[in-house]
Amino acid sequence: MSVQAERRPGWHGTRRRFALRMEPYFYASPALIFIVAVMLVPLAIGLSYAFRDITLLNPFSGGFVGVQHFVDLWHDSDFWQALGNTVTWTVASVSLQFFLGLVLALRLYRPFPGRGLVQALVFVPWAVPMFLSGLNFAWLFNPVIGPLPHWLYAVGILSSPENILSDPAIAIWGPIVANVWWGVPFFAITLLAALQSIPPEIYEAAEIDGAGTWRRFADITVPFLAPTIAITVLLRAVWIANAPDLIVAMTGGGPADSTQIVASYIFTQAFKGLDFGYASAVATVLLMLLLVYALIVLMIRQSLLKAS
Amino acid sequence: MATIDIDGVRKRFGNVDVLHGVDLTIADGEFVVLVGPSGCGKSTLLRLIAGLEDISRGAIRIDGERVNDLAPRARDIAMVFQSYALYPHMSVERNMDYSLRLRKTPAERAREAVEGAAGKLGIDRLLQRKPRTLSGGQRQRVAMGRAIVRTPKAFLFDEPLSNLDARLREQMRGEIKKMHQDLGATSIYVTHDQIEAMTLADRIVAMNEGLVQQIGPPRELYEHPTNLFVAGFIGSPAMNFIDATYRREGQNAFLVVGEKRLALDERDVADGTPVTLGLRAEDIAIDADPEDPGAIEATVELVEPLGLGTIVHVQALGTHIKALSLAVVEHRVGSRIWIRPHPEKFHVFEEATGRRLERKAQFAAELPA
Secondary structure, three states: HHHHHHHHHOHHHHHHHHHHHHHHHHHHHHHHHHHHHHHHHHHHHHHOOOEEEEOOOOOOOEEEEEEEEHHHHHHHHHHHHHHHHHHHHHHHHHHHHHHHHHHHHHHHHHHOOOHHHHHHHOOOHHHHHHHHHHHHHHHHHOOOOHHHHHHHOOOOOOOOOHHHHHHHOOOHHHHHHHHHHHHHHHHHHHHHHHHHOOHHHHHHHHHHHHOHHHHHHHHHHHHHHHHHHHHHHHHHHHHOOOOOOHHHOOOOOOOOOOOOOOOHHHHHHHHOOEEEEHHHHHHHHHHHHHHHHHHHHHHHHHHHHHOO | OOEEEEEEEEEEOOOOEEEEEEEEEEEEOOOEEEEEOOOOOHHHHHHHHOOOOOEEEEEEEEEEOOOOOOHHHHHOOEEEEEOOOOOOOOOOOHHHHHHHHOOOOOOOHHHHHHHHHHHOOOOHHHHHHHHHHHHHHHHHHHHHHHOOOOOOOOOEEEEEOOOOOOOOOOHHHHHHHHHHHOOOOOEEEEEEOHHHHHHHHOEEEEEEEEEEEEEEHHHHHHHOOHHHHHHHOOOOOOOOOEEEEEEOOOOOEEEEEEOEEEEEEEEEEOEEEEEEEEEEEEEEEEOOOOOOOEEEEEEEEEEEEOOOOOEEEEEEEEEEEEEEEEEOOOOOOOEEEEEEEEEHHOOOOOOOOOOOOOOOOOOOHHHOO
16 A cells, blocks of 8 residues: 555655555554543543542532542541451452462372363362352351351351351451452462473473472472462452452442452442442542552563563 | 493383383493484483383392482482473573582582583583573583583483584584593483484494394494394495395305395305395495496486585486495486495395394304404
8 A cells, every 4th residue: 555655646745754654543543443432531531530529319410529539538437448458358369369279280280190170170160250159158158058157166267157247357258268269270270381381301400400399399390480470469469459249249348348348349339329429539549559559560570571 | 430230121101112121231431322213212211210210120220229219319310401401590500500509519619610610611601691591502511511510420411412503513522522531421322313323422222112222332333233223223324225135056145136146255044035235325336347247237316415425326226226435426317337336345134034144254253242
């Protein structure tokens, strides 16, 4: 096309140069228009809600309120508790998922009869919709129909077989357990893939060099897995911090907002309280926090890439 | 340094026998090359010595000590891998002193060993670099350096040069030979390249299909291949094989190839036995005198100038034959010439078994001790 444009008589000077310079943008435009229409525009509208009074049940709402929502937020103890819960929820879920996933991956790395089948089964929780696994775990924790409270009581963890989801002090661990069950396969499979990419001769060379099992793990496996570990842990942390499904399905943020994380707090404010303005303000804060976090992730990734 | 005894070693992988009983004794300081086509079991044998695979039956002894049940790290051997297997996240120096650090060698001594080895291999400037920033040849040197810093009982080489280009391979071959002369270390070297085997080995172990075919010095394998396999595998260009029949009339023995009779010394085999005549390319003279009873008429099919000499491919005795001449040959394709195989250099193998048929008169003298 560009070759033809150059040869056509009458196409010279500024017009031709302009056409040539614009050419790549025309090619890219369908994708760009799509991204602007379905991502950037809604994002901008969503952000604008944070500065307006938008309450669905109040027909007179919609006015500009400036930073009022953010001032309210600063004094909202529920928000701060949700922020604290988000940290607990994310750190506990990610570290347990990672640790169990690593153990599972190391176990699945060594050949044993039926390994193919076990590998497939390990992946099953990942295929269960998160929301459904939340409902299932809510039932498992229910002493009327679920066995878990009775088992926990039998081994002495609970003083009586009650539903941990109704105890504000420990209720957050219900969704965490469900999340760990659901998320272990992700770590197991990605770490297994990383393990399998380590050339076996490297282990053989280390064995001949005199390294025992532990030294091979520390000197070969860990350095080889480090980039994968860093990236998966950091990415999963964002994902989990941002995912209210299990909380909403299992506790609805209760009892008494004790299990509310920021993401579920946004959901509650928007779709239960129908206060979209305030929910947008909370979402904006969450977006900022995650952007800062993402920046840190990218910086760590860069330094990891440089190191390896 | 150490001796290595391999005593009736067998290896099975599942239902597949890979080694069918190998016996081999390697002397202290000897350089032994295991050579054979891929799948012949040579690498498996090396891995059994290293301890990377379990021995199914038989025993391996290093310095008289049975090592069947010893872990690789307890055998005190070093190995150079085909892929080099350098630790990518460690510097060259860390790669080389890893084994020393694991053995808690004092830092001062470890540094001396690494610097000594690096100096010998010409990689002293690369010590702080990571393997991925090195060229193939440099990685190869690091892999060798990692082996020699330890002064192990024996060196094992698993096709260490096959990832290098031809020029570099030739150079490293020389360096390995020189290193062995300097260190005098017991070495076992696996390769499928018969030139590496010929140039490096004190003794060659030719293997095929899990069995040792012949053990001996390179010249012996070249000049007295014990069977068709060794004859065909050792030597480049490969030996010419011609189907023939062994005949004896009174005191005269000869081979019949088609219409042609080729005189030779008597062999210890019945009159009329089908045999395979083996002729090395350099033992065939071209431009022979047509009157010579040993001369054979041939048609030139292809001329390959080597610089050093010329390989002439001809059609003769009903088959394709390669002759190597050190002269510059300018025959045109299709032209008729006379070739003359050197009758003293006939290799005769029984067709049914592939075994070498020795000359009757010199039978006893020529058998390897």
